[in-house]
Amino acid sequence: MTGTIHSQELALKIKQSRRKKVLAWTVAGVLSAIYLVISLAPFIFMVMNSFKEKFEMLVGGVFALPKSLSFSNYSSVLQGNFLHYLLNSVMILVISLLILLFVSACASYPLSRFHFKMRAPIYSVIVACMCIPVHITLIPIFRMAKASHLYDSVWSLIGPYVAFGVPISVFILTSFMKEIPREIEESSEIDGCNKVQIFFKMILPLSKPGLATLAIYNGVNMWNEFSFAYTLTQSANSRTLPLAVWDFQGQYSMNTPMIMAVLTLSLLPMVIIFIIFQDKLVKGMTAGAVKG
Template sequence: MQTKTVDYKKEKRKSVIAWTIAIIMACFWLVLTLTPFVFMVLNSFRKQFDMLQQGVFHLPDPWYFLNYVEVVTHGFFGYFFRSVIVVAISLVLMLLISAFAAYPLARMKFRFRGIIYAGIVALMSVPMHVTLIPVFKLTTDMGLYDNLFSLIGPYVTFALPMSVFILTAFMMTIPKELEESAEIDGCGRFRNFFSIILPLSKPGLSTLAIYNGVATWNEFAFANTLLQTASHKTLPLALGQFKGEHALDIPIILAVLTLSVLPMIILFIVFQDKLVKGMMAGAVKG
């Protein structure tokens, strides 16, 4: 009895130490990641030269809201809605194609399945921007240069390998008994996919939507290469536009950055639980 008490105290002590270290590391990481965001937001409410006169982490005195008025009245929402269009269409296509590709790889047995899956995994190692020049030439030959829809092809294509890999692993965790029961009731492959597999894959799809949505929202290189006219440019290019007009006005540039990151922060807060569920579900066999 005494030995069990000693072991229990040791385990409890280890647990307390482990939780203490975890909390310290979490607080350290929070400070590390939150500091640039606080710097950006605070200084976006200052006048042009207030950053030189006040501490960059002090509260603005006074709060200067005209930076945001300047940004909004100079075409910010045009950049914003064009980015929304590109991200929305890219995500819908990417999720549909990924689901259609992952389903047979995860639930069916056919010839060359392993080779196809290995090829998809191998494509994950190809750097996206290595293909910048070939994509530019292809886009020009197709007559899509300086067209908003020229971005959708590269965004969807380079998101597919990782998405198919993750979604295949996720679908493998869904019990096969569900499909077998549905087949007894007369459901075919298509009905099983749309009625059983796809609804149960919502956590995985949500994870991919957030992950690829953030990457697409912030993508700069392809947008800068394939778009030229200001009326076609997306939000990541807005920074370059405002930087050219307000080269020495850092608070206005920080205001653009603040407005740019807010949609993704709100999206993450809203779908945070689904993101965690999607990441955890793929690690546990059903």
């Protein structure tokens, strides 16, 4: 009799647990669907209206589907200076990211693996630089660009982008490298490797998830950066995509579908890169979470 009661209680608990799981998954699914709609709605709105004619939004409404897929907006944008702006952004992004990741990795390696007196103060100063507002440095950096004859060139943007990306990159990468087992480093030293060889052959390959995460994080910030690009460049030959959007907005202020086409083309490279490297981003984030 007692065994029957226990089995009934156990079956009841299992049913309640299943109901709770079903309810939890249902709530999670509903919240995820709501978040997905909120996230995709602006993107769908932008792409949908980019195919409309100039006055079609005023006549048919902003949320109405386009009467036909008109690519005239995209062809007009591409016939202008958009591709030149795109090339400038890509060049600045690639060079800045390569320098930033290399400098951050070189700084994070001794801060995470070596023991010396000034390690804590140096690390504290680097982390404290994260608190410096970008806008208070615009005038000094502008004067430096003028004095070094780099003003109004794409090279004037690489320095600030790298400098402001180093603190957060060193902060994250130092924590990531600390979790790499020291046995790997010790075994490499037994095999005759010096510190430089260990860094390039062991530490850097094992830090690829963290480097990929930093590349995507800093890459998005550099791609969308406006303040330095607006302050340090003037001519169309040196401007980047955010300024292209600014210029097109002023040029086609009454042609909203044209502006939507510019925004779509500006956003498309980052979407493609994220789709390609999203697995590395997730691995880097989960690795940091597990090790942290």
